[in-house]
Amino acid sequence: MKVSYQWLSEYVDVSGYTARDLAEKLTRSGIEVDVIEERNKGVTKVVVGHVVSREKHPDADKLNVCKVNAGTGEELQIVCGAKNVDAGQKVPVALVGAKLPGGLDIKRAKLRGVESQGMICSAKELGLNEKLLPKEQQEGILVLPTESEVGTEITNVLSLDDEVLELELTPNRSDALSMLGVAYEIAAILGREVKLPNPEQGMETTGQQASEAISVTIDAKEQCAHYSARLIENVKVGPSPLWMQNRLIAAGIRPISNIVDITNYVMLEYGQPLHAFDADRIAGGAVHVRLAKEGERLVTLDGADRTLEPHMLLIADPEKPVGLAGVMGGANSEVEEGTTRILLESARFAGSSVRRTSRQLGLRSEASLRFEKEVNADAVIDALNRAASLMSQYAGGRVAQGIVEQKLSQPAEVSLSLTLERVNGYLGTSMTMDEVQDIFSRLNFSVEKAGAEELTVKVPRRRADITRDVDLLEEVARLYGYDNIPTELMTGVTTPGALTKEQTIRRGIRTVLNQSGLHEVVTYSLTQPRLNEVFRPLGADTQNLKPIGLSLPMSEERSVLRSSLLPHLIEVAVYNRNRNMDDVAIFETASIFLTEEDALTKLPEERTVTAALWTGKRSEPHWSEKSRPVDFFDLKGVLEKLLASLGIHNASFEAAQAPGYHPGRTAAVRVTAGEASIELGLIGQLHPQVQHDFDLDDTYVFELDMAEVYRAAGNTIAYRTLPRFPAVTRDIAVVADAGLAVGQLKATVAEVGGELLESIGVFDIYTGERIGEGKKSVALSLVYRHPERTLTDEEIAEAHGKVVAALESRHGAELRK
Known part of the structure; x- marks a missing residue:
């Protein structure tokens, strides 16, 4: 504004x-x-001048020699190149010694041998925005109204001193x-009074009743609560007075004609948009406020032929639409130079209706801006009368008797109670009842005492933002002065802030993976249907899941919500490989979206997943050692470190099958919680076909269902004292079936070893002819220790013997000879 x-x-x-x-x-x-x-952009010594005569320059076809009376006591000779300069005009004249915007100084000069004693100025040379001037003033010199007084400072005439x-x-x-x-x-x-204009001052009326010539009917009752109109006859369309043009230009609005300018002027004055129709172009003078019909069309004032939709509110006559309510009028009812009768509209349209129409058609205007925010119901009639009286004064119109209107509802006046205790309690002030009452009186709110320390405040309809007593408190605070409110320390019960368990775990995951050399990425939540079908969402029934598509996707690549993070991580890896970055180690924690509905009737299920991808070399080449490709156990080690940091120490890795994963190099990650076995996620190599499709080398990934991770993770850290007694290490190598999982061997050793067994390590796995077909050798390193004393050879031998016996009895694993 x-x-x-x-x-x-x-x-x-x-x-x-x-x-x-x-x-x-x-x-x-x-x-x-x-x-x-x-x-004023720097205009000095520029006055109103009268062009007494104009003659062609003797030596230049495009120049004119003008005699100008600028109120200096003598006629000035000024050479001017403007095409539109002519005798009899009132124009801005920059006298010798004047200064103009851009650092231009006016001096005596000779142009093609003819002396020039000043300059006749254009709007641009005076620093005015040409785009805001009437079209006829945008080129050539600025022609002033004929009533402009010669010698008057141009800053006063054009309100440049504003x-x-x-x-x-x-x-x-x-x-x-x-x-x-x-x-x-x-x-x-x-703390001063407001001087309101008299809306009907200067209004000349006729003996005719407006209701005899025009009528108003509201059919769309939810979209329009009040529609009023007046009839003005015998108007003469022309330019508006200069003072009005100056004010419109200052407000950023281009003057057009006296009728249009008056509607814009009153809109800026009252905040109530108005519209003037050519009454002779309204069939039967009957105005209908209705919704558009399917496929109905209207050419608006900007010349665009628009197809309307049934939710759009129209102003229409019995034959056709004549305007988009609250947005823009129609060209078929436009006020033109020959218009003599005006049907002037002032109404209260629903802000939601105007907003939707304006946004859909891309038509934003000063009027729609105000209707969207709901206009002051009390200003509808005042603005209508004010505009009618101005048309009477500056367009020669005569106003028909009475207002034709239909009013369906009026907003209720808000009345609120407020106590002094509440004011001072909220603001921390020591205000008196008189001070609070004075503030509301200054705001022109009606206020009455309802008790010794209570007020009843009636809020005028122009302040629709005030609906609760806390809004009144805000008014008191800002007019009392925020700087005057004392600063004091807060008192009361405080709760220290802390991260939730889930937030702590997510931050911990980010830290561990970053420290392990993986980079975090953030990808789109949207993907293409083909990629969504490659991988199975964690913990979901694949058969019943349906894709969640966008109704208006911008491209096929971003047309459905993702159900797995892996397709996006693969895209990131491909993007980097295409730019010679072959070694990619990345991760992301984000949401996937699942539903079993073909047509969504409720929000889809949103699950949080952490996924990682590693491809390329394990480390950069170095003279001291050869670089090698990353393998399954590299990523498995990162995952084990991650789970251990979350307090998950009993994770097991079991062979599994999953879409998109390698059929022989994939494992399900499981933990035991009580009697239940929880599947945290999957780890493995991408399926060879997937790697081939994306032109990737061996690529390893894991996915974790964060809901299960939150459930399994421990939120406390257990500390142990450093051991004071020595440990004893015993190595054994057993021969077992090749299909037996090493994890099963370790689980048996851990169970039988009891409290004396401190740790188990696997340091060799061998298969070959010396072992026999279908067999493998597994070498285990067992560490025994007692926390309170040194173990004896007998105790170690006994515990170690139990382990060997259990491996043989349970798994048929014999000591390697």
Whole structure:
């Protein structure tokens, strides 16, 4: 919202305060002033001149020699190259010694041998925004109204001595989208009165009743609560007065004609958008506020032929639509030069309806901006009368008797109770009842005492943002002055902040994987259907899952919600390999989305998953050792380190089959919790076909279901004292069936070894002819220790013998000879 300082001064006395003072006070009271624009860009010594005569330059076809009366006591000879300069015009004249924007100094000069004693100026040379001027003023010199007084400073004529405050309004302060709304705010801040205009002053009426010529019917009752209209006859369309044009330009609106300019002027003044129809182009003078019909079309004022939809609100006559309600009028009812009768509209349309239509058609205007935020119900009739009286004064119109309207509802006036104890309790102040009451009186809120320390406040409809007593507290705080509220330490019960178990685990996972050399990535939640089908979502029934597609995808590659993180990690790996980054180690913790519905009737299930991918070399080449490709056990080691950091020490890896994984190099990661066995996820190599499709070398991945990880993870750390007694190590090599999992051997050793067994390590696995077909040799290193004393040879021999016997009896594993 752009607010002219001079225009504002008509409604509230701002004497003693500069524009910068007002900006400071507005900002401190809660309405930020973003920019203060000075309309004078550096114009001095420029006055109104009268072109007495114009003749062609004797030596230049494109130059004119003009005699100009600039009020200096003598006629000035000025050479001008503008095509539109002519005798009889009133124009801005820069006298010798004048300064213009851009550092231009005006001096006596000779142009092709003819002396020039000044310069006739264009709008651009005066620093005006040409785009905001009427079309006829955008080229050539600026022609002033004939009533402009010769010799008057141009800064006064064009209001260039004005300053404009640009307000950065928050969505709730729609009341400040009008000059009167800002005036109420300034008056409250300064403690002064608001001078409201008389809406009907200067209105000339006829004997005819408006209801005899026009009618109003609201068919769309949910989208329009109030529609009113007046009839103005005998208007003469032409330019609006210069003072009005200056104010519109200061507000960033281009003047068009007196009729259109008046509707825009009143909209800025009251915050109530208006629209003027050519009454002779409204069939039968009958206005219907209705919804559009399927496929109905309307050419709007911008010349666009628009196809309408049934939810769009229209202004129509019995034959056709004539405007998009609250957005833009139709070209078939436009006010033109020959228009003599005006049907003037002022209404209250539903903000949601205007917003939806405006957004869908890409039509944003000053009017739609105000309707979207809901206009002041009390301003509908005042704005209508104000515009009608201005048309009477500046367009020669005569207003028909009465207002034709249909009002279905009116917002209830808000009445709120507020106690002094609540005010001071919330704000930490020591205000008196009189001080609080004075603040509401300055805001023009009706206030009455309901008790010794209680007030009843009636909020005017223009302040639709105030609906609760806490809103009143905010008004008290900002007008009392935030700087005046004392600063004190808070008192009360405090709760120290802390991370949840889930947050702690996720941060721990990120730390461990980063330390292990993996880089975190963040990928899209959307993927292509083909990739979604490659991998099975963790813990899900693949047969019943349905893809979750977007209704309007931007591309096939981003058309469905992902059900696995692995396709995206593969894409990242391919992207890097295509840029000569063959060694890729990455991970991501994010959501996957699952549903069993073909057409969604509820939100899909969202699961958090951590996935990792590793391909390429294990380490960079070095002179001291050869680099080797990463293998299954490298990633398995990272995963074991990760699980151990989360307090999960009993994880087992069991051979498994899964879509997208290698059929012989995949394992399910399981832990035992009580009597239940929990599957945390999968680890393995990508299926050879998947690797071939994406042109990848051997690539290893794991996926963890974070819900199961949260359940299995321990949230405490157990500490043990350092051992004081020596350990004893015993190595054994047993020959067992080749298909026997080493994990089963280790589990048996751990069970039988009891408390004396401290750790188990596998340091060799051998298969070959010396062992025999279908057999393998597994070498285990067993560490025995007692925490309180030194073990004897007999105790070690006994424990070790039990282990060997159990391996033979349970698994047929014999000591290797």
